[in-house]
Amino acid sequence: MRIVVDAMGSDSNPLPDVEGAVLAAREYTGTDIILTGVEDAIRKELAKYDTSGLNIQVVHTDQTVTMEDKPSRVGRAKPDSSMAVGMRLVKEGKADAFVTAGNTGAALAYATLHELKRMENVMRPAFPGIIPIKGRRVILADSGANADCRPEWLVQFAVMCSAYAENVLKITNPSVAMLSNGEEEGKGNDLVRATVPLMAESGLNFIGNVEPKDAIQIAADVIITDGFTGNVFLKTLEAMGSLMLDLLRQELTADIRSKLGAALAYPAFRRVYHQVDPFEIGGAPLLGVNGIVIVGHGRTNAKGIKNAINQARQAVSANVLEIIRERMLTQKKSRPAADDAS
Amino acid sequence: MRIVVDAMGSDSNPLPDVEGAVLAAREYTGTDIILTGVEDAIRKELAKYDTSGLNIQVVHTDQTVTMEDKPSRVGRAKPDSSMAVGMRLVKEGKADAFVTAGNTGAALAYATLHELKRMENVMRPAFPGIIPIKGRRVILADSGANADCRPEWLVQFAVMCSAYAENVLKITNPSVAMLSNGEEEGKGNDLVRATVPLMAESGLNFIGNVEPKDAIQIAADVIITDGFTGNVFLKTLEAMGSLMLDLLRQELTADIRSKLGAALAYPAFRRVYHQVDPFEIGGAPLLGVNGIVIVGHGRTNAKGIKNAINQARQAVSANVLEIIRERMLTQKKSRPAADDAS
Numbered sequence: 001m002r003i004v005v006d007a008m009g010s011d012s013n014p015l016p017d018v019e020g021a022v023l024a025a026r027e028y029t030g031t032d033i034i035l036t037g038v039e040d041a042i043r044k045e046l047a048k049y050d051t052s053g054l055n056i057q058v059v060h061t062d063q064t065v066t067m068e069d070k071p072s073r074v075g076r077a078k079p080d081s082s083m084a085v086g087m088r089l090v091k092e093g094k095a096d097a098f099v100t101a102g103n104t105g106a107a108l109a110y111a112t113l114h115e116l117k118r119m120e121n122v123m124r125p126a127f128p129g130i131i132p133i134k135g136r137r138v139i140l141a142d143s144g145a146n147a148d149c150r151p152e153w154l155v156q157f158a159v160m161c162s163a164y165a166e167n168v169l170k171i172t173n174p175s176v177a178m179l180s181n182g183e184e185e186g187k188g189n190d191l192v193r194a195t196v197p198l199m200a201e202s203g204l205n206f207i208g209n210v211e212p213k214d215a216i217q218i219a220a221d222v223i224i225t226d227g228f229t230g231n232v233f234l235k236t237l238e239a240m241g242s243l244m245l246d247l248l249r250q251e252l253t254a255d256i257r258s259k260l261g262a263a264l265a266y267p268a269f270r271r272v273y274h275q276v277d278p279f280e281i282g283g284a285p286l287l288g289v290n291g292i293v294i295v296g297h298g299r300t301n302a303k304g305i306k307n308a309i310n311q312a313r314q315a316v317s318a319n320v321l322e323i324i325r326e327r328m329l330t331q332k333k334s335r336p337a338a339d340d341a342s
Numbered sequence: 343m344r345i346v347v348d349a350m351g352s353d354s355n356p357l358p359d360v361e362g363a364v365l366a367a368r369e370y371t372g373t374d375i376i377l378t379g380v381e382d383a384i385r386k387e388l389a390k391y392d393t394s395g396l397n398i399q400v401v402h403t404d405q406t407v408t409m410e411d412k413p414s415r416v417g418r419a420k421p422d423s424s425m426a427v428g429m430r431l432v433k434e435g436k437a438d439a440f441v442t443a444g445n446t447g448a449a450l451a452y453a454t455l456h457e458l459k460r461m462e463n464v465m466r467p468a469f470p471g472i473i474p475i476k477g478r479r480v481i482l483a484d485s486g487a488n489a490d491c492r493p494e495w496l497v498q499f500a501v502m503c504s505a506y507a508e509n510v511l512k513i514t515n516p517s518v519a520m521l522s523n524g525e526e527e528g529k530g531n532d533l534v535r536a537t538v539p540l541m542a543e544s545g546l547n548f549i550g551n552v553e554p555k556d557a558i559q560i561a562a563d564v565i566i567t568d569g570f571t572g573n574v575f576l577k578t579l580e581a582m583g584s585l586m587l588d589l590l591r592q593e594l595t596a597d598i599r600s601k602l603g604a605a606l607a608y609p610a611f612r613r614v615y616h617q618v619d620p621f622e623i624g625g626a627p628l629l630g631v632n633g634i635v636i637v638g639h640g641r642t643n644a645k646g647i648k649n650a651i652n653q654a655r656q657a658v659s660a661n662v663l664e665i666i667r668e669r670m671l672t673q674k675k676s677r678p679a680a681d682d683a684s
Contacts, residue, residue: 265603
């Protein structure tokens with residue numbers, strides 16, 4: 001299996017990107033890596049590790065996408081960036097999947113508009129977040145790609161995320177819920193109320209509305225919401241988690257007694273952190289385009305990149321691309337009224 | 343000053359409601375309390391405390407609002423509940439403010455439709471949440487009363503919340519921001535993008551968009567969003583805070599070493615909890631109706647009720663009702679195009 005990794009993706013590129021690729025090549029036997037990006041910088045990083053016996057190639061690119069690049073312009077401004085070239089290798093069948101920790105908007109734009117393109121019948125690709133909680137995983141879509149959504153898009157997100165949960169995360173008959181401000185029928189905003197009846201007749205394992213509390217307790221495997229709310233939800237989780245850790249750090253170093261207690265309890269704190277560590281997952285899949293793309297967090301570390309590569313491997317092994325393609329064709333047939341928003 | 347307290351409000355009513363009222367009457371000299379609700383039950387609770395020298399009256403009501411009561415029907419179904427009678431005392435000038443920890447939707451319905459009514463020019467009342475973070479407070483509106491909002495409503499929420507922040511929370515020139523999925527101009531959903539220009543010309547101290555992280559770090563004193571997103575945001579904060587505390591509790595009791603560390607660090611944990619304790623605030627004000635109403639959390643304790651009563655006292659002292667009434671009249675004049683959604 002061949003995975004392309006954008007070496008210029010993360011905020012600290014190419015350090016964690018290259019190290020993560022080396023770790024993955026070592027740990028996952030039979031995984032060849034292609035690194036795209038500035039060759040000199042990549043070779044310099046690679047030289048730090050023992051890569052004997054590993055199949056790691058480098059494809060040089062001059063252009064690098066930054067966080068300042070506007071997604072709407074990146075395709076024209078940087079047609080041969082490490083991101084674009086990486087996806088092109090997938091499109092041309094020279095690699096099986098693409099992993100990047102770079103500018104998410106740019107990755108979406110390259111994938112959707114320039115390189116891989118949307119699958120047939122897909123109105124909007126879904127960009128779910130995968131949240132690690134207490135050793136389990138919940139998929140939440142949309143995580144921010146589509147701020148304003150239509151009910152039909154949300155149903156498609158649910159179909160694609162269910163397929164991913166079932167085949168890649170190996171969750172049997174994944175349950176699907178709408179994120180809402182209350183569980184009761186009739187709660188929600190206009191979008192939620194318009195989507196619920198469509199979900200109910202979608203053939204998915206739809207269980208109704210869930211509140212944030214239930215989403216965090218994994219009351220459902222797949223949580224669906226518009227990209228604005230989903231983005232706020234995910235960023236609030238992260239921010240509140242950080243705030244709690246910051247407050248703990250501050251108070252546990254405030255005096256000798258607390259410091260001693262903290263030292264003793266350190267392994268317990270590590271276990272807590274481990275259960276909510278976003279880098280345990282590594283990345284989020286872009287679903288509904290003609291290729292497997294995993295987008296990691298810009299602030300990722302090498303472990304995050306390695307885990308994102310592993311997620312790409314699992315997606316390839318599960319043949320999830322073909323499964324989603326087929327479901328989107330079937331979904332369309334069973335719902336001829338859904339108008340296309342292309 | 344006379345504050346009416348709904349004795350049948352909280353989930354454990356009338357226990358914390360009555361105890362909180364007694365604590366407030368004791369602590370805040372010159373505060374008379376009127377308790378509304380089932381007299382026998384209230385008297386039984388009152389008998390547990392030394393109330394000598396305190397002015398606590400009871401106004402008996404037969405009807406009690408429960409969490410199952412539908413807001414849309416409660417006005418007709420229970421016209422003389424402890425909530426309705428409490429608000430009526432305020433309307434008739436027999437009390438200065440009303441405090442309840444009961445069904446929020448019912449409180450909104452009674453206040454808006456039946457008892458106090460909207461102020462002139464107010465399109466929708468604002469129901470902000472007040473978030474305690476690191477000893478400071480941030481007001482977030484709407485917290486859930488209006489799931490779908492129009493840009494003009496959001497501007498009015500900002501005007502009312504600014505007035506409250508300035509006069510009740512004593513924040514000089516409070517800054518106002520829109521909650522968004524990114525700080526950059528042009529980020530946000532359709533509603534955010536339509537609201538930003540109106541905010542910019544509102545005369546408020548509008549500083550632009552903030553992400554959840556910035557909201558939590560109190561980058562602005564007043565955070566504005568639609569009631570769906572605001573409700574999800576607040577519930578996610580609460581749920582993530584609880585999850586972190588649960589995980590800590592679980593891991594810190596997992597073995598002897600952790601238990602010992604936790605015992606030593608206990609005061610530090612208390613200080614952390616204290617900085618994010620929702621009952622420190624007590625309640626949220628309902629703004630834009632003709633009376634001061636503070637709605638507390640159903641799961642509140644006596645301290646929460648006491649703090650909600652204190653908030654009501656501060657709102658009365660600050661004469662915030664008249665200030666908001668005047669600002670809403672001025673705001674209307676400066677914006678003749680804003681159509682009324684009555």
